Amino acid sequence: xxKVISAxxxxxxxxxxxxxxxxGHGLGDGGVLFDWYFTGTVPSSQFDGFKLSEASAExxxxxxxxxxxxxxxxxxxEDSERFGGGSPHPNAKxxxxxxxxxxxxxxQTLAGTIEDAIAKARELADxxxxxxxxxxxxxxxxRAGLVDELVLHQVPVLLGHxxxxxxxxxxxxxxTLIDAVPAPGVTHxxxxxxx
Amino acid sequence: xxKVISAxxxxxxxxxxxxxxxxGHGLGDGGVLFDWYFTGTVPSSQFDGFKLSEASAExxxxxxxxxxxxxxxxxxxEDSERFGGGSPHPNAKxxxxxxxxxxxxxxQTLAGTIEDAIAKARELADxxxxxxxxxxxxxxxxRAGLVDELVLHQVPVLLGHxxxxxxxxxxxxxxTLIDAVPAPGVTHxxxxxxx
Numbered sequence: 369x370x371k372v373i374s375a376x377x378x379x380x381x382x383x384x385x386x387x388x389x390x391x392g393h394g395l396g397d398g399g400v401l402f403d404w405y406f407t408g409t410v411p412s413s414q415f416d417g418f419k420l421s422e423a424s425a426e427x428x429x430x431x432x433x434x435x436x437x438x439x440x441x442x443x444x445x446e447d448s449e450r451f452g453g454g455s456p457h458p459n460a461k462x463x464x465x466x467x468x469x470x471x472x473x474x475x476q477t478l479a480g481t482i483e484d485a486i487a488k489a490r491e492l493a494d495x496x497x498x499x500x501x502x503x504x505x506x507x508x509x510x511r512a513g514l515v516d517e518l519v520l521h522q523v524p525v526l527l528g529h530x531x532x533x534x535x536x537x538x539x540x541x542x543x544t545l546i547d548a549v550p551a552p553g554v555t556h557x558x559x560x561x562x563x
Numbered sequence: 564x565x566k567v568i569s570a571x572x573x574x575x576x577x578x579x580x581x582x583x584x585x586x587g588h589g590l591g592d593g594g595v596l597f598d599w600y601f602t603g604t605v606p607s608s609q610f611d612g613f614k615l616s617e618a619s620a621e622x623x624x625x626x627x628x629x630x631x632x633x634x635x636x637x638x639x640x641e642d643s644e645r646f647g648g649g650s651p652h653p654n655a656k657x658x659x660x661x662x663x664x665x666x667x668x669x670x671q672t673l674a675g676t677i678e679d680a681i682a683k684a685r686e687l688a689d690x691x692x693x694x695x696x697x698x699x700x701x702x703x704x705x706r707a708g709l710v711d712e713l714v715l716h717q718v719p720v721l722l723g724h725x726x727x728x729x730x731x732x733x734x735x736x737x738x739t740l741i742d743a744v745p746a747p748g749v750t751h752x753x754x755x756x757x758x
Binding site for chain 1: 575576577582593595705713715717719720721722723724728729731732733734735736737738739740742743745750752754
């Protein structure tokens with residue numbers, strides 16, 4: 369069966385945005401968490417315009433290439449200007465998880481619960497994996513026991529402020545390190561989630 | 564000059580204790596953050612009773628061996644039953660940072676500010692490095708710009724509850740990865756702090 373994965377950039381102190389994230393400024397102020405996407409010399413095979421270090425390109429393209437559909441939450445969706453009616457991932461369809469009414473394009477699918485969102489994404493992914501985009505969605509999926517892999521792109525900074533990654537989790541979810549790949553400006557920590 | 568280092572065990576979601584840490588139960592309930600100290604086969608050259616994996620023994624003993632004095636905060640001190648009048652480190656003297664009166668033994672030194680505590684620890688360390696023990700002390704030293712190295716012994720678990728490691732930090736402290744060492748039950752992430 370296809371897997372459910374999260375691969376987010378996170379500061380060493382656990383933030384996935386800088387201060388005051390908002391529509392049009394999804395990363396907030398002082399955010400440097402995405403710098404490693406653009407400060408290398410190797411073009412991503414998956415995302416146009418991304419220039420990664422050699423080590424990061426291998427990790428990033430591997431995970432981006434696995435994903436056939438993405439589940440995003442409402443906050444990420446609005447802060448990212450609704451992905452222009454498309455998807456945050458150039459080669460993966462979008463399922464939007466939201467509890468409030470939302471206008472979506474015909475290239476976007478709506479779901480009201482994390483279980484429903486992941487089930488719809490699995491269908492759309494057509495055998496490929498499902499990617500979770502945004503802290504709320506990842507936490508909801510962890511609470512529901514639906515995450516297979518957690519990739520932390522750990523950026524070497526203490527941000528001090530921003531949106532915390534992990535929130536309202538149940539006690540004690542055991543992980544297993546799959547690999548740790550140091551790269552310029554980021555360390556890629558790939559964990560399996562014990563189910 | 565000798566360095567100021569922190570080397571704490573921390574969960575992937577950023578907790579340095581389990582739920583409800585308290586005197587006599589410094590690690591709280593459900594805490595597994597210290598399991599890697601005792602689940603290997605290699606005795607530590609620094610701490611009696613510690614049995615580490617080969618990879619962890621190398622990292623742990625290197626850092627424990629660098630330290631000539633330790634600064635601990637009042638919470639850590641009380642939760643650890645005042646270290647029996649001694650120090651949390653068998654070969655390093657203790658400086659206790661506290662703003663309230665405290666009874667200490669003649670083997671323990673009192674200080675009222677983080678600057679004073681680190682200065683006193685430096686003297687006591689006699690050329691060796693100063694270790695920071697406890698979240699409050701590390702955060703105070705980071706706020707004061709006094710930390711040289713941050714070693715995260717990242718334990719592969721999402722605890723969901725406990726005492727968060729990083730708190731009330733100023734915006735944006737830049738780190739540099741020195742090395743990442745995967746080991747059984749823990750990944751050792753050693754960061755330099757940009758000053």
